[in-house]
C-alpha cells in the first residue's frame with residue numbers, strides 16, 4: 001500500500017531522470033504493447049448517416065498518436081467512442097487498460113463551476129478512494145506543477161480561460177492515466193503558456209511512458225509530439241485516409257524537434273494531404 | 286463603485302421624500318381627494334393605531350403561517366415532482382401537461398374551490414399558496430435537471446463518477462442554482478396565495494383586514510395594510526437573497 005503510494009507520487013519534472021532510454025529500461029516498459037486498438041469503428045448520432053465508418057487505429061504504451069482532419073470530420077467522435085461515452089454503431093474498441101486508467105481532456109474547459117480549482121482536481125482522486133486530505137494535497141501539487149500555485153481556492157469563473165484549461169489538465173493528469181485522450185487541448189492557450197504546458201506534457205508523457213491519443217488541428221504540434229499522425233478524411237463516413245510515422249528520437253525538445261531534417265518535408269506533405277481533404281468541400285475552407 | 290451605489294441611494298431617498306411631501310401637501314391643500322389618497326401623516330397614524338392596538342400581530346401571524354407553510358410545502362412538493370418527472374419518463378408525460386395547464390391559468394382562481402374543500406381557516410390559504418409555489422418550483426427543478434450542462438455530466442463520468450456522484454456533484458448544485466433563481470418569485474407567490482385566500486374568505490389575516498378596510502372604504506387603512514405586506518415581503522426577499530448568496534457563493538465569490 002505504502003510502496004504503491006510512494007511509487008505513484010509524481011516526481012517534479014525537473015527531478016525526473018531523462019526519460020526513454022531503451023537500453024536501460026526493462027522490456028515490458030518499452031513502447032509496443034497496445035493500449036487501445038480501434039477496429040473498423042462506425043459511429044452515428046441518431047438516425048443520421050454515420051459520421052465515421054471503418055476507422056482503425058492503434059496506440060501503444062509510450063506512444064503519442066495524433067489524429068488530424070477537417071473540422072467536423074469526426075475526430076472528437078473517435079475519442080468519445082474510445083472513452084465509452086458513446087457506444088459504437090459498428091466495429092470495436094479494444095482496450096488493454098481499465099476505464100479508470102483512462103484520462104480524457106475535453107475540447108472545452110468546462111469545470112464544475114461550484115467547486116474550487118483544488119476540489120475540481122481532487123474529484124477524480126476522491127472517486128478512486130483517496131482520502132480527502134491526501135487528495136487535496138495531491139491536487140495542490142498538480143496545480144503548482146502547472147503554474148497555478150495560489151489559485152487553489154479560486155472558482156472556475158475567477159480563472160482565465162488558459163488557467164481553467166490547466167486546471168482541467170491537472171484534473172486528468174492527477175489520475176496518472178495509462179491512456180490519455182486529448183481533444184484539441186491547447187487551442188485556447190496563448191503562445192507562451194501553450195509552449196510551456198506542451199513541453200511539460202511532452203516530458204511527462206515520455207517519462208511515464210503512457211499512451212496518448214491527441215486530436216489537434218495544429219500540424220506542427222502533431223508532428224512535434226507524436227510517433228504517428230493519422231489523417232481522418234472528410235465526413236460523413238470518414239475514415240483514416242493516411243498515416244505518417246514520425247521517426248524523430250525521444251526525448252524531444254519542442255523547439256529542437258522542428259530543426260530535425262524530416263520535420264519540414266513531412267509537414268509539407270501532411271499539409272498537402274489535409275488541404276486535399278478540405279478542398280473536396282468545394283473550394284477552400 | 287461604492288460611490289455610485291451611495292449616489293443611487295441618495296437619489297432614491299430624495300425622490301421618495303419629495304413624493305411623500307408632495308402627496309402630503311396636495312392632499313392637505315385639497316388638490317387630491319383625501320378620501321382616495323389620505324395624506325401620509327394620516328396613513329402613519331393608522332399604522333400606529335394598528336400596532337398600538339396589538340391585535341394586528343395575530344393577523345400578521347396568520348398570514349405568515351399560511352405563506353411560509355405554502356412556501357416550504359410548495360418547495361418540497363414542487364422539487365419532488367420536478368425531480369421525479371425528470372427521472373421517470375412516463376411520469377413526465379402525465380405531469381408535464383398538468384403543470385403546463387396550471388402554469389397557464391391564473392392560479393388564484395382556485396381560491397374559491399380551495400375554500401369549499403378546505404374551509405375558511407388556514408388550510409385553504411396554505412393550499413393556494415402551495416399550488417402557486419409548487420408549479421413554479423416544479424419547472425425550475427424539471428428544467429434544471431433536463432437542461433443540465435451535459436459537458437459536466439460527461440466530465441464527471443470520464444473521471445469515474447457513477448449515478449450517485451453525478452447527482453451530488455452535478456445535478457443537485459445545478460438545480461439549486463435554478464431554484465434559487467426563482468426563490469424570490471416564490472416568496473412573492475407564497476404571500477399572494479395567502480393574502481388572496483384570506484381576501485376571498487377568512488376571519489383572520491392581513492388579507493381579511495384588507496377586505497374589511499375595503500368594505501368600509503377606509504383608504505388609509507387599506508394603504509397602511511398594503512405597506513405592511515410590502516415590508517414583510519421585502520424582509521423575506523432579503524432573507525432569500527442572503528440564502529442565495531450563501532448557497533451559490535461560487536457565483537458571487
Ligand SMILES: Nc1ncnc2c1ncn2[C@@H]1O[C@H](COP(=O)(O)OP(=O)(O)O)[C@@H](O)[C@H]1O
Pocket residue numbers: 045051069070071072073074075076077078235
Ligand atoms: N451530439 C451530436 N449529435 C449529432 N451530431 C453530432 C453530435 N456531435 C457531433 N455531431 C456531428 O458529427 C460530426 C463530427 O463531429 P466531431 O466528432 O465533433 O468532429 P471534429 O471533432 O472532427 O470537429 C459533425 O458533423 C457534427 O455535426
Ligand SMILES: [Mg+2]
Pocket residue numbers: 075076077107183
Ligand atoms: Mg472536435
